[in-house]
Amino acid sequence: MHDLTAIVADITEEMQAAPDRGRPADYIPALARADVSQFGMAIVTADGSVHTGGSADEPFSLQSVTKVFALTQALGRVGDQLWDRVGREPSGSAFNSIVQLESEQGIPRNPFINAGAIVVSDVNLARGAPRAALAELVNFVRYLADDDTIAVDTEVAASELETGFRNVALANYMKSFGNLRRSPEEVLDLYFGQCAIAMSCRQLAMAGRYLMAAGLNPTNGHRVVSEARARRINALMLTCGHYDASGDFAFRVGLPGKSGVGGGILAVAPGRASISVWSPGLNAQGNSQLGTLALERLATRTGWSVFARGAVADS
CATH class of the missing domain: 3.40.710.10 (DD-peptidase/beta-lactamase superfamily)
Incomplete structure (x- = not known):
């Protein structure tokens, strides 16, 4: 021991x-x-x-650490169908890179780079609104941690929304390939809020x-x-x-x-x-x-x- x-x-x-x-x-x-x-x-x-x-x-x-919990949710929603839209391979590129999306037809390499996590957010939106989907994720993390005090840092969420231009580009680029079902604005609303969980x-x-x-x-x-x-x-x-x-x-x-x-x-x-x-x-x-x-x-x-x-x- x-x-x-x-x-x-x-x-x-x-x-x-x-x-x-x-x-x-x-x-x-x-x-x-x-x-x-x-x-x-x-x-x-x-x-x-x-x-x-x-x-x-x-x-x-938490920023990208929340991608683990969001992925868990998405797999619960659609199971292995998720892998039709997101890969499972290391990217070898920076977390916010757009380079591979062109040659790979808008399919991100994995769910932990930003592009992949944005697709996961699209799945988790399903038929709901971004605010409701974010509340569902926060409640899920609270359940896992056995702690109801966990919340979103609204200052960080606003800061991300103001400066997240690369993520806006990634979302729009994947939308052009048909790999986002909802609008990029809705998906990013959930994604930025998710990253701001503290x-x-x-x-x-x-x-x-x-x-x-x-x-x-x-x-x-x-x-x-x-x-x-x-x-x-x-x-x-x-x-x-x-x-x-x-x-x-x-x-x-x-x-x-x-x-x-x-x-x-x-x-x-x-x-x-x-x-x-x-x-x-x-x-x-x-x-x-x-x-x-x-x-x-x-x-x-x-x-x-x-x-x-x-x-x-x-x-």
């Missing part, structure tokens, strides 16, 4: 002293003011114990437990997704969750993980733990500089990499 309390304390101390902290996402004005001195970490294990360090209870903008490390680690627990919600034992679907979401997180740095993250950390430009990362050790880290300073690929380093240290100390012998616990 690992002494997770001591491990988290050690990693937190190391991250708080780290000299290279990255830069915040300054192209979104509401995120540009983020304090890169902050670092938080939370681990929720399969037996329900919680281990936290640093600013683990400080809310932050949570703490503790809340995020709690929300990710179903991916650790083979699709079950540990709070009540209810099934969120099938075991097979949980495994496939984890596979996509491992191969596509860090954009054009996904291979490097798998090499260094070896856990399914999804990052966001708010500085958060949700990581999963299947059968063992749901993990969240946050530090708003980003590296060149738009992933948390210290969050990535902290997860690498955690995987080394615990042996939880999915590539390690005996790393995945029986579920």
Whole structure:
């Protein structure tokens, strides 16, 4: 057994002293003011114990981490039909790149790049209005985290709407190929609101437990997704969750993980733990500089990499 309390304390101390902290996402004005001195970490294990360090209870903008929960919703709505409109391959390109959409007929490479997540938002709109669809997603995350205080940061949502020109271009481009059913304006209304959901490390680690627990919600034992679907979401997180740095993250950390430009990362050790880290300073690929380093240290100390012998616990 690992002494997770001591491990988290050690990693937190190391991250708080780290000299290279990255830069915040300054192209979104509401995120540009983020304090890169902050670092938080939370681990929720399969037996329900919680281990936290640093600013683990400080809310932050989830940004692309919400794509995991939105994808879960979309798969619940349309199942494998989703893969007719979104691929399952790493992109090898920046998260907001438009380059591949031309040659691939408006079909995004995967649901975790911006173009793919915009299509997922289109699916989740179904026949409803953006506000209702966003409320449904917020309620879903609250249910997963067992916390009704989770909400959308309206300042961040407004900031995204004012500056999200690349996402507007992506939506319109996919619409031209017939890969959006609703208007780009409606889809982006949901997408920008989704990205502005704010949570703490503790809340995020709690929300990710179903991916650790083979699709079950540990709070009540209810099934969120099938075991097979949980495994496939984890596979996509491992191969596509860090954009054009996904291979490097798998090499260094070896856990399914999804990052966001708010500085958060949700990581999963299947059968063992749901993990969240946050530090708003980003590296060149738009992933948390210290969050990535902290997860690498955690995987080394615990042996939880999915590539390690005996790393995945029986579920």
